[in-house]
């Protein structure tokens with residue numbers, strides 16, 4: 102018979118993203134955002150037909166999708182080439198070309214917040230006139246008038262939820278990723294949802310179950326996020342439901358069933374639950390994926406989910422009851438089954454001070470193993486490497502590399518005090534965790550000390566640069582993907598709405614000058630002696646191109662071997678298929694070149 106070769110790495114390049122979805126009120130149409138035709142657009146399926154058709158063409162990243170409850174139009178947010186200046190567009194019910202609805206200066210941001218029950222009023226936030234703190238407006242879609250609802254002050258302020266009678270509004274104020282307080286405005290009255298807003302905690306994902314009863318998520322006086330309640334009539338805060346060692350997220354309220362749905366983050370995986378607040382019955386719902394990106398519960402009580410696992414690209418599913426999920430999309434890796442891909446092992450090790458660190462260990466199939474390993478510090482830093490599908494990882498694995506990704510201190514999924522450990526300490530504790538991780542790999546013969554590569558993106562790119570500069574002896578070669586190279590320039594260049602967060606997150610460049618110098622990769626240029634590949638999106642608003650430009654220029658001045666790949670039409674990530682292929686191919690070639 103015909104003999105076919107083993108799966109080739111090019112097959113992994115042809116996996117597509119699904120980043121968001123929404124169901125129409127009658128559940129007859131499903132719209133999702135995907136780069137199915139190479140760039141991100143909106144695709145639709147008229148259920149039960151599962152063949153997608155192009156619904157909106159703009160070739161740009163999508164920030165939200167919302168159906169008019171009366172099916173007269175669809176709203177969506179798009180930015181430009183990854184600049185994250187999202188603006189709000191409207192589409193006819195049957196799709197087409199997005200028409201500007203809440204747009205203006207292309208340098209400004211317009212974020213969707215809420216659509217009224219009758220679909221006639223759109224609530225949104227904008228940086229226009231208040232770049233750091235944001236203002237909230239309501240647009241009357243009948244006469245197109247805009248009314249200012251709230252002027253953000255003190256810190257970045259987001260409109261989170263609106264009561265059904267549109268008289269009460271919950272806002273969050275972010276003072277740090279770990280300090281977000283929520284307050285409700287009702288007429289002239291304003292009340293914080295938690296008892297003491299001065300205590301550091303987070304409060305978010307609020308849902309009005311009636312005009313005076315608000316459920317929300319918080320870690321107030323707790324290490325993990327739990328379900329809480331605020332009663333607007335008696336101004337009473339109460340704890341409702343805690344799940345040990347799990348942090349709640351994605352809270353959704355279904356009025357018709359009187360049921361709350363949420364997922365929880367537990368280390369490297371997510372779990373899904375539903376909770377009846379009257380009977381206090383909690384039920385875990387098994388899912389077909391390890392990571393839950395979004396859930397939607399329709400009026401009829403149907404549950405839809407967008408999720409992924411290490412061996413499963415993003416797909417959308419409908420819950421059929423018990424543990425049965427019907428896949429609505431069939432996004433897969435070209436010509437490969439799950440068995441051809443690698444599922445990571447969850448391992449843990451003790452760091453330099455005894456702190457337990459969890460990590461994902463991806464081992465290539467024995468027939469592919471090339472004896473080399475890649476050390477991958479994740480981005481954020483207040484994020485985690487979890488069991489999501491990464492075509493980049495599966496490419497590396499197919500070429501035979503082992504991958505090790507530790508959730509160093511500061512990672513999410515292990516409680517609030519663990520997350521806070523990276524605040525104002527970007528370069529010491531987490532770096533020592535990475536060194537402990539590498540030594541653990543060597544001690545356990547999981548990597549060869551002569552054959553280790555280092556790759557990271559964003560904060561992970563920062564850590565890759567820092568480890569390279571301070572500990573070059575560990576690595577053969579290094580890939581930095583939009584990494585922060587200089588804390589002094591980074592802190593000045595972040596988006597204006599991040600500025601209020603910088604003090605707790607990173608510190609103050611004047612007060613903390615010595616620490617900023619010690620923890621900036623540019624301080625260690627002399628140590629950066631190994632070959633490097635630097636990759637950067639020109640429109641990146643988070644880690645701007647200047648961060649990569651300066652490290653590349655300084656290394657070149659010193660005569661170091663450094664390749665520089667700039668993607669002109671990308672931001673903080675690579676959303677366009679051809680760019681993704683360019684980046685993966687450059688990385689694979691670079692690693693191969695430096696194996697010897």
Ligand SMILES: CC(=O)N[C@@H](C)C(=O)N[C@@H](C)C(=O)N[C@@H](C)C(=O)O
Nearest residue numbers: 278480481482559560561599602643
């Ligand atoms: C709420 C918010 O956006 N906070 C930011 C300060 C934040 O934590 N941003 C990260 C998600 C981020 O983009 N970090 C960069 C440096 C990265 O590592 O990806």
